[in-house]
Amino acid sequence: MAVCPVYSVTRREGGVARGxxxxxxxxxxxxxxxSRRYRDLITACLLCGSCTQSCPNEVDTAAVVQVAxxxxxVKKKLGWFRRFVLRRLLPSRxxxxxxxxxxxxxxxxxxxxxxEDSGLYIxxxxxxxxxxxxxxxxxxxxxxxxxxxxxxxxxxxxxFVGCVSNYLRPQAAAATVQVLKSLGAxxxxxxxxxxxxxPSFGMGEVEAARKLARRNLEACMPVGGPVPDAITxxxxxxxxxxxxHLPQLLPDDPRARTLAEKVVPFSRLAVRLGGSAAAGxxxxxxxxxxxxxxxxSRGFGEKDAPRQLLTTLPGARFVEMDHPCKCCGxxxxxxxxxxxxxxxxxRQKVESVLASAADMLVTECSGCLxxxxxxxGRQRPGFKVITTPEALFLFKFDKPNLPP
Amino acid sequence: MDKSVIKELCGILGKEHVQSAPEDVALYAxxxxxxxxxxxxxxxxxxxxxxEVASVLQLANRVGFPVVPRGAGSGxxxxxxxxxxxxxxxxxxxxxxxxxxxxxxxxxxxxxVVTEDLQEKxxxxxxxxxxDPQSKEFCTIGGNLAENAGGPRAxxxxxxxxxxxxxxxxxxxxxxxxxxxxxxxSVVGYDLLSLLVGCEGTLGIITEATLRLLPAPESRxxxxxxxxxxxxxxxxxAATFKAGVLPSAIEFMDQASIRCVEEYEPAGLPTDAAxxxxxxxxxxxxxxxxxxxKVKAVMEKSGARxxxxxxxxxxxxxxWKSRRAVGPALARIAPIKVxxxxxxxxxxxxxxxxxxxxxxxxxxxxxACFGHxxxxxxxxxxxxxTGDADALRRADLAVDSIFExxxxxxxxxxxxxxxxxxxxxxxxxxxxxxxxxxxxRIKQALDPRGVxxxxxxxxxx
Numbered sequence: 006m007a008v009c010p011v012y013s014v015t016r017r018e019g020g021v022a023r024g025x026x027x028x029x030x031x032x033x034x035x036x037x038x039x040s041r042r043y044r045d046l047i048t049a050c051l052l053c054g055s056c057t058q059s060c061p062n063e064v065d066t067a068a069v070v071q072v073a074x075x076x077x078x079v080k081k082k083l084g085w086f087r088r089f090v091l092r093r094l095l096p097s098r099x100x101x102x103x104x105x106x107x108x109x110x111x112x113x114x115x116x117x118x119x120x121e122d123s124g125l126y127i128x129x130x131x132x133x134x135x136x137x138x139x140x141x142x143x144x145x146x147x148x149x150x151x152x153x154x155x156x157x158x159x160x161x162x163x164x165f166v167g168c169v170s171n172y173l174r175p176q177a178a179a180a181t182v183q184v185l186k187s188l189g190a191x192x193x194x195x196x197x198x199x200x201x202x203x204p205s206f207g208m209g210e211v212e213a214a215r216k217l218a219r220r221n222l223e224a225c226m227p228v229g230g231p232v233p234d235a236i237t238x239x240x241x242x243x244x245x246x247x248x249x250h251l252p253q254l255l256p257d258d259p260r261a262r263t264l265a266e267k268v269v270p271f272s273r274l275a276v277r278l279g280g281s282a283a284a285g286x287x288x289x290x291x292x293x294x295x296x297x298x299x300x301x302s303r304g305f306g307e308k309d310a311p312r313q314l315l316t317t318l319p320g321a322r323f324v325e326m327d328h329p330c331k332c333c334g335x336x337x338x339x340x341x342x343x344x345x346x347x348x349x350x351x352r353q354k355v356e357s358v359l360a361s362a363a364d365m366l367v368t369e370c371s372g373c374l375x376x377x378x379x380x381x382g383r384q385r386p387g388f389k390v391i392t393t394p395e396a397l398f399l400f401k402f403d404k405p406n407l408p409p
Numbered sequence: 410m411d412k413s414v415i416k417e418l419c420g421i422l423g424k425e426h427v428q429s430a431p432e433d434v435a436l437y438a439x440x441x442x443x444x445x446x447x448x449x450x451x452x453x454x455x456x457x458x459x460x461e462v463a464s465v466l467q468l469a470n471r472v473g474f475p476v477v478p479r480g481a482g483s484g485x486x487x488x489x490x491x492x493x494x495x496x497x498x499x500x501x502x503x504x505x506x507x508x509x510x511x512x513x514x515x516x517x518x519x520x521x522v523v524t525e526d527l528q529e530k531x532x533x534x535x536x537x538x539x540x541d542p543q544s545k546e547f548c549t550i551g552g553n554l555a556e557n558a559g560g561p562r563a564x565x566x567x568x569x570x571x572x573x574x575x576x577x578x579x580x581x582x583x584x585x586x587x588x589x590x591x592x593x594x595s596v597v598g599y600d601l602l603s604l605l606v607g608c609e610g611t612l613g614i615i616t617e618a619t620l621r622l623l624p625a626p627e628s629r630x631x632x633x634x635x636x637x638x639x640x641x642x643x644x645x646x647a648a649t650f651k652a653g654v655l656p657s658a659i660e661f662m663d664q665a666s667i668r669c670v671e672e673y674e675p676a677g678l679p680t681d682a683a684x685x686x687x688x689x690x691x692x693x694x695x696x697x698x699x700x701x702x703k704v705k706a707v708m709e710k711s712g713a714r715x716x717x718x719x720x721x722x723x724x725x726x727x728x729w730k731s732r733r734a735v736g737p738a739l740a741r742i743a744p745i746k747v748x749x750x751x752x753x754x755x756x757x758x759x760x761x762x763x764x765x766x767x768x769x770x771x772x773x774x775x776x777a778c779f780g781h782x783x784x785x786x787x788x789x790x791x792x793x794x795t796g797d798a799d800a801l802r803r804a805d806l807a808v809d810s811i812f813e814x815x816x817x818x819x820x821x822x823x824x825x826x827x828x829x830x831x832x833x834x835x836x837x838x839x840x841x842x843x844x845x846x847x848x849x850r851i852k853q854a855l856d857p858r859g860v861x862x863x864x865x866x867x868x869x870x
Contacts, residue, residue: 006481006547007525016501016521017455018436018482031435031447042432061673061737 486829520551564783
């Protein structure tokens with residue numbers, strides 16, 4: 006109760022772990038059906054793991070909630086649109102780029118009066134009036150000219166891009182590649198990879214997630230292909246998916262376990278490659294603060310590495326905000342199914358950021374990135390939210406021009 | 410419950426603050442009481458004002474349905490469970506701190522304020538609200554008032570009741586009254602404040618409280634004292650007071666508790682010790698130092714094996730952290746724990762702790778004791794594995810005999826948790842029939858239709 010971000014906003018028993026577990030238990034005892042309200046309650050969880058962390062028995066409420074969601078999904082209680090997105094759109098190789106291109110055009114029409122560089126986002130009309138959609142990149146990251154195989158020297162690092170870095174924030178993926186290269190790694194980006202599958206998995210769409218897991222496994226670990234020393238990604242959620250859930254989805258393929266073993270969050274890898282070895286704290290440059298993504302701080306237990314990197318940047322200073330580990334409220338699908346709640350939770354984060362007087366917010370997860378960019382944008386148009394690799398790229402290697 | 414009643418409730422509170430779907434009421438069918446069966450209400454309401462609470466109670470009297478007040482649902486004796494159905498009144502929307510009055514050392518709060526939030530706000534103003542129940546991170550002040558919550562600091566600072574100056578209360582028939590005064594002294598009429606505080610939600614729903622604050626102590630000192638004998642540790646408590654020291658807390662942990670907490674969150678406690686005391690003194694820095702020295706001398710005389718002083722704030726915090734971790738740590742090794750919070754007069758503490766361990770042994774139940782030894786309040790935890798029905802039965806028998814021992818030692822069967830439903834069958838052990846009869850008559854006088862939190866405290870005749 007003291008730690009649940011949803012409860013902190015709703016103050017209702019349905020938000021907190023105890024309530025979720027009781028609801029699921031009541032359902033299993035046959036007292037509650039798979040009603041709409043049941044779905045509302047089961048989807049109102051960020052899967053952030055805060056409750057598990059503070060629970061003496063380490064009850065994994067998030068896992069229980071996911072199982073409950075899987076049951077909902079199997080029994081086809083998901084809305085047709087979500088089902089379509091999760092089962093057909095995300096696993097599809099061709100659909101998503103086409104759709105996003107379409108969205109880009111429509112965005113251009115709607116937002117014709119808003120200059121591209123103003124930092125404002127478009128707003129959807131209709132029910133979710135205040136919804137701001139981040140701009141979609143002109144050219145996806147994967148459409149660029151990228152190293153598709155290891156070159157032969159240095160630590161062999163495979164970069165998993167993820168949807169946000171591919172379509173919305175190619176700078177993050179580009180910075181990941183650039184920074185790792187600058188740190189002496191032998192980097193490549195397999196072309197066939199797709200969505201990590203976490204949105205489907207989190208929503209209980211296990212089969213769709215399995216399809217994606219299979220595709221990513223074939224892309225990253227082709228039989229007879231090069232075996233990476235490490236697999237990394239600018240997104241902690243993708244990393245958590247590949248590390249924790251991919252081998253669960255493909256239990257019979259030994260390559261899945263090998264892949265999972267190779268997954269290292271970006272900042273941990275960058276520290277390992279010497280990314281925090283610098284001249285010490287900087288006295289100049291913008292003031293950065295850092296938001297701990299749930300999947301990194303609780304998922305990987307990694308809070309130090311990003312700070313080691315950010316406190317040793319020659320071109321920027323660092324300040325700690327209040328409660329940096331508190332969930333931003335994105336929670337993947339949560340942000341879609343409980344938008345108002347999600348926004349209310351992110352507002353608390355915005356207050357912490359503003360109170361820290363930071364000029365820029367750094368995080369290491371695409372979900373947090375989208376959520377916080379939207380939340381900060383609402384309060385402080387133009388406030389920059391970037392990923393750890395981008396921070397390194399901008400303030401460590403003195404190359405301010407990121408590829409578009 | 411009739412649909413028309415739900416409709417009327419919606420009329421009073423607004424539709425969004427009334428829930429009656431099966432999924433929603435299932436969420437208010439329990440509190441933190443172990444093994445309590447679920448008890449679903451017919452509806453849950455979230456009033457936004459005292460007047461709305463009053464209207465709900467008026468409706469309950471007119472139509473005839475039970476009303477059960479609820480804070481965060483962290484109670485351990487089933488007080489917030491709607492065992493006869495009806496309407497749960499949640500105080501979660503009444504969650505504002507209305508005023509901090511530094512001149513008069515007072516704070517005015519609504520019942521849904523979380524205790525720790527209150528303490529943090531008050532501390533920021535250089536003031537101090539001492540009652541600190543274990544669940545302070547999430548429990549509400551309304552629940553603290555209804556249960557007269559205590560905590561480690563009670564030895565010096567007393568319990569919740571000692572900080573209540575005035576209350577706004579909705580009485581069972583729906584009358585809104587103000588009790589008490591904004592002064593430290595007031596002897597006009599009966600002391601109804603004392604009746605309401607600790608009434609377990611059976612005599613009124615508190616909708617606003619004026620609480621007394623203290624200046625924050627300038628400094629605190631913490632000592633860890635290790636003993637080879639459990640009785641010696643318990644005896645050292647009374648010896649401390651005899652030496653003229655009033656510590657702000659004296660906490661006790663027996664060997665089972667120490668081992669358990671060391672496994673869960675190692676803090677370097679000696680696992681071979683029979684018992685440890687964590688003693689806290691406070692005051693101005695020289696005063697704290699002097700008191701700490703005095704405590705040290707008493708403890709040495711009482712046979713302490715080792716005394717460690719938490720010199721820095723971090724060390725002190727680490728000691729307190731391990732003390733607070735005992736409850737959670739025990740929950741880890743035994744999923745089910747019977748947690749009783751007995752109290753005995755200080756001089757009886759050694760007899761109590763050894764007697765309890767003997768009784769637990771006799772009934773073949775694992776037992777860990779820890780708690781607020783400074784005020785004689787010991788949490789007796791009987792540890793039982795899930796599914797072990799026989800052990801559960803033996804634990805029940807052990808509880809019976811432990812309570813008998815406590816009464817024999819002139820103690821009380823519950824110091825903090827209250828009676829609720831789980832201790833109903835024991836109250837006759839402590840209270841004479843005439844005393845129970847008097848209480849029942851008070852309840853009947855204030856709640857003639859028996860709508861407010863019925864079926865609690867007193868066993869049904």
